[in-house]
Amino acid sequence: MRTIEWRKYPQPRIRHHTNPQVYLPRAQLRVVPPNYPPLIEELDWGALFANARAPSVLDIGCGMGRFLLEYALNHPAENILGLEVRKPAVEWITRVIAGEGIGNAAAIWYSVANGLGFLQSNSLRAVTYFFPDPWFKKRHAKRRAFTLALVQEIWRVLEQGGGLYLMTDVPTVDAYQREILRQHGGFSIEEIAGDDQWFCEQTDHERFCRSKGIPYVRLRCIKR
Template sequence: MTTTDPRPVVPHAAHIRTFHPRRGRMSARQVDDLARLWPAYGLTIADGLAAPMDPASLFGRRAPLVLEIGSGMGDATASMAAADPDRDYLAVEVHTPGIASLLGLVESGGLGNVRVAEGDALELVRALPEASLDAVHVFFPDPWPKSRHHKRRIIAPAHVALLRSRLVPGGTLHCATDWAEYAESMRATLTADPGLRDVHGGYAPRPAHRPVTKFERRAQRAGRPVFDLIHRRA
C-alpha cells in the first residue's frame, strides 16, 4: 500500500504469523476508495516505534471499543457498526481488496465509528492498553487445517491470554468457525483460560447481532455447520 497514513504506526516484532499476507486484484472503484479514504480511516501496522496506542485518538471520542480480527470484505463489520453507533469498531485485515471494500462501506454508510487497520492483529493488540476493549470478534479465522500449521492458529493459549488482557472486566471474546475440528480446539483453549468464563456452557446459539456473510452462506451450502463460542472476561 503506497498511501501516506498520518495515524500512528504500530511496531512489529518477529513471531509466527497467524495469517497469509494477501493483496489481490482490486476494481477501479476499490482503488479509488483506498486512495481517498485511507488517510482518514486507516491505520498501518508496520515496523517502527510508537507509544502505546490511545484508541480515542483514532475515533475522536471515548467509547466502548470492539476489535474485529479478520474483517474480510467488511460487510459484517459495517452492518454491526451501523446497528451499534454507541460503540467504536476497529477492524483488522490483511486482504487489500477487503480493506478497500470496507472503506467504501464506511463512506456510503456514514460510519464515523469504524476504523480499518492493515497488518498483524496481534501486533496491534500488543500496542493497545490493558482493559481497553469492550469485545473482540474473531469470525472465521484461517483454520490452518494441517497439523504442522496448527501453531499458526490465532486461537491458541498465548494469543487468548493476550486478547483477554485487553478486554475490560465483563468484556467478551466471540469466536466463530465452520471447521468442526478447529471449533473443538477453540473450545478447549478458551475453557482452559483461567480469566475467561463460558457464557453459554459450550457452543452458543447463533447470535442475532452477527450478520450472515457470503463466506458463511458458502459454508452452509457445503454442509458445514457454524460454531459460535462466546466467553467473558471474569
Template sequence: MSDTSESGFDPNPPRRNFYGRRHGKTLRQSQKGYLSEDLGELRPCGITLQDNPERTPVDPAAIFGNDRPVWLEVGFGGGEHMVHMAATYPDINIIGCEPFINGVAMLLGKIRAAGVTNVSVHPGDARDLMDVLPDASVERAFLMYPDPWPKARHHRRRFVTPEHLRPLARVMRPGGIFRVASDIPDYIRQTREEVPPAGFETLDDTAVAWDDWISTRYEQKALREGRPPHYVTFRRL
C-alpha cells in the same frame, strides 16, 4: 529478551512470523481509490514499529476522539460484520484488523456506503494492535470465520492459541465478551480447549446465531458447501 510488565504488556515484543496472505486478485480502480482516499483517515496511529518504535501504549480515546466503549474485530474479511455492528451500535467504537489488502478495500467501500463513522481500520496483524492497546481497554471482541489452518502442523497458526489469546485477555476488560464463529469442527474444538485457560468463561456454545448477527460471505459459502456454522460466546474473567 523483552521486558514484560506485571500486567502482561510487552513494550518490545519479539519479532514474529506473519501467517496468511496479504494480497489477492488485482484491485478494481474503485477499490484502489478507497485505499488511497479513505484508509489514511481511518488508520490508527502508533500501531506499527515504524510509527511507534518504543511501543508506547495507544489510548483508544485518541484514535476516536471520544471515550465510548471499544470493540475489536480480528480479521474482518470483507467487512460485512464490522460495518453491520458499527451501524447497529452507533454509540460504540470498533477497530478492525485485517492484513489482507483486498479485504481492507472491500471494507472501505462498505464503510462509504453505510456512512458509519465510529470505525478505525488497522490493515495488519491484530497482534501488533494488541501489543499497544492498554490493559482492559476493549469491551467486546469478535473472531468471525477465521482462517482454519486445517493441517495439524499449522494449528499453532490459528488465533485460538496462547500466543494470541493471552494478549487478547490482557486488553479486554473484566466481563468483556469474546465471540467466535466458525464452520470448522476442529477449530471449534480448539476454541473450547484454549480460550478458557487464557482467562475466559464459556457463556454459550450453540449452532444458533446471535440475535444481532449478520450472515457473512464466508458463512454463506460454508452453508452452500454443507458445513454448518457454530457460535461460541466467552466472558473475560
C-alpha cells in the same frame, strides 16, 4: 436492521490466502516479506473515528467487513475496529466507510500475531473472531492466530464481564480453540444455539453456511 447497498461497491478480486508468513509474529521472521503488515504501537483514534474515542468492539480477521460495517450502522454509539492481514480488503472497507459516511467503524492492515499493544487494558466490551482460516495440515498449525498468547491479550483488553465471541464451521478448529481457552482459564464458555442470544449482523461466511445448511458453532466466552 440497517444495511448497505453493497452493489455500489464492487469488490476487488482478493486471494483468500496471503503470504503465510504474515500469520507469524514479526520477531520470529528472519526475512520480513514486503507485504508484511506494519507493526503498530499506538493508534490515533481521532484519525479513525468521528468522535475520536477508542473502540469498544474489536473484530479480529474482519475479512471484507460485512459484519464490521453493519454492526457500526446498527450501533452508532459504539466504535468498532477491524483487523485484517489482507491490505486490499482493508482498502476496500475504507472506501465503503468513506462512501457511506460511517464514522464509528475503521479497519487497519495488521497481523494480530504481534499482539494488541495499541489497546488499553480493560477497554473493550467485546472481541469477535469469526471463521478463521483452519490451517488443516499439522505442519501449518503454527499459522493459527488463536494462540495462548493472543487469548491472554484478548483477556487483558476486555473489561470485566466482557465477551470474546467465536464462530467456526470446522470441528477441529472448534476443539482447538476450546483447548486453548481451557489452558488459559480466564473465561467462562457457553455455546450459543439461539439467534436471539447472538448478533443480528452476519459475516459473509455465516450467510454462506446458512444458505447451504452447513452447521457451525458459536461460543460466547465471558472474562472472569
